[in-house]
Amino acid sequence: MEINIENETDELFGFDYEKLICDVVNASIDYVKCPYEAVVNVTIVDNEAIHTINKEHRNIDKATDVLSFPMVNYETAGDFSILDGDEYNDCFDPDSGELILGDIVISKDKVILQAEEYGHSTKRELGFLVAHSMLHLFGYDHMEADEQSEMEKMQKELLLSLGITRDTDFNSEIKSSKADIDNMDLILEAKKAMNNAYSPYSQFKVGAAIATKTGQIFTGCNVENASYGATICAERCAAVKSISEGCKDFVKIAIVSSLGDFTYPCGICRQFLSEFNENLIVILSNNKGEIKEIALKNLLPEAFNM
Ligand code: THU
Numbered sequence: 001m002e003i004n005i006e007n008e009t010d011e012l013f014g015f016d017y018e019k020l021i022c023d024v025v026n027a028s029i030d031y032v033k034c035p036y037e038a039v040v041n042v043t044i045v046d047n048e049a050i051h052t053i054n055k056e057h058r059n060i061d062k063a064t065d066v067l068s069f070p071m072v073n074y075e076t077a078g079d080f081s082i083l084d085g086d087e088y089n090d091c092f093d094p095d096s097g098e099l100i101l102g103d104i105v106i107s108k109d110k111v112i113l114q115a116e117e118y119g120h121s122t123k124r125e126l127g128f129l130v131a132h133s134m135l136h137l138f139g140y141d142h143m144e145a146d147e148q149s150e151m152e153k154m155q156k157e158l159l160l161s162l163g164i165t166r167d168t169d170f171n172s173e174i175k176s177s178k179a180d181i182d183n184m185d186l187i188l189e190a191k192k193a194m195n196n197a198y199s200p201y202s203q204f205k206v207g208a209a210i211a212t213k214t215g216q217i218f219t220g221c222n223v224e225n226a227s228y229g230a231t232i233c234a235e236r237c238a239a240v241k242s243i244s245e246g247c248k249d250f251v252k253i254a255i256v257s258s259l260g261d262f263t264y265p266c267g268i269c270r271q272f273l274s275e276f277n278e279n280l281i282v283i284l285s286n287n288k289g290e291i292k293e294i295a296l297k298n299l300l301p302e303a304f305n306m
Contacts, residue, residue, distance in 0.1 A: 028134035074139030163279030
């Protein structure tokens with residue numbers, strides 16, 4: 001896998017944008033089940049430069065947010081079987097044998113402006129544009145309404161698989177007093193579940209609410225036992241309830257406790273949840289109404305995998 005990133009603008013983004021780009025490119029390749037090792041070139045430019053490229057290549061005399069130049073002319077989007085034919089040899093790097101997917105050009109000015117307009121982070125905006133453009137490199141388009149809705153669905157799923165949502169500055173720990181309504185709903189459900197905690201030994205009540213990709217919420221509380229080791233944490237209780245109902249595409253989990261302070265999931269729960277989504281968004285809430293969002297990956301880097 002080769003991802004060549006060039007930033008032709010003077011300034012840098014205030015975060016590790018190269019890692020973000022690589023994460024989205026890799027996730028996109030996995031998402032469409034591309035069977036080849038691939039090469040992608042990403043260039044960050046300013047509005048003036050993207051304007052020039054847009055005029056040159058598409059005869060459109062204005063700046064835009066992202067331009068995609070796919071190398072492969074797919075018959076059907078996302079169908080890589082045509083690449084078996086000799087006529088597609090040019091699409092492969094002669095030295096490495098990797099599939100050259102194409103080039104992505106992104107305007108940094110537009111990333112910042114659009115993030116402000118939509119009221120989300122520049123990380124989310126850049127992640128979105130890379131995902132969108134990657135789908136173009138796989139032949140997807142949005143000329144027709146049905147194509148557009150398919151592409152939108154794919155972008156959403158892809159970004160969600162990385163924990164990139166409109167309300168989350170994934171990969172970083174944020175403390176904010178203001179919560180998104182969905183997060184508040186989830187926290188409320190976790191609080192309700194906490195009331196059912198069975199914790200006669202520790203007197204410590206924990207509640208959890210886990211949200212799935214399809215928008216379902218499953219709740220859990222800690223259930224203790226006189227044989228202490230048999231105790232089940234709230235987080236695993238919620239996850240197991242969900243899994244046993246056939247839902248394991250977890251997106252986020254809210255955790256609250258009777259401590260009143262932020263309660264982080266224990267090591268076993270981190271490992272347990274990581275199995276289903278290492279990018280799960282963990283939402284913690286204290287009794288001051290403050291909220292923290294952390295990607296599970298940051299709570300359990302290098303999780304055990306088999
Ligand atoms: N507990 C949880 O429910 N979740 C955690 O992540 C940490 C610990 C519960 C288990 C036990 O009933 C009590 O808290 C004290 O360890």
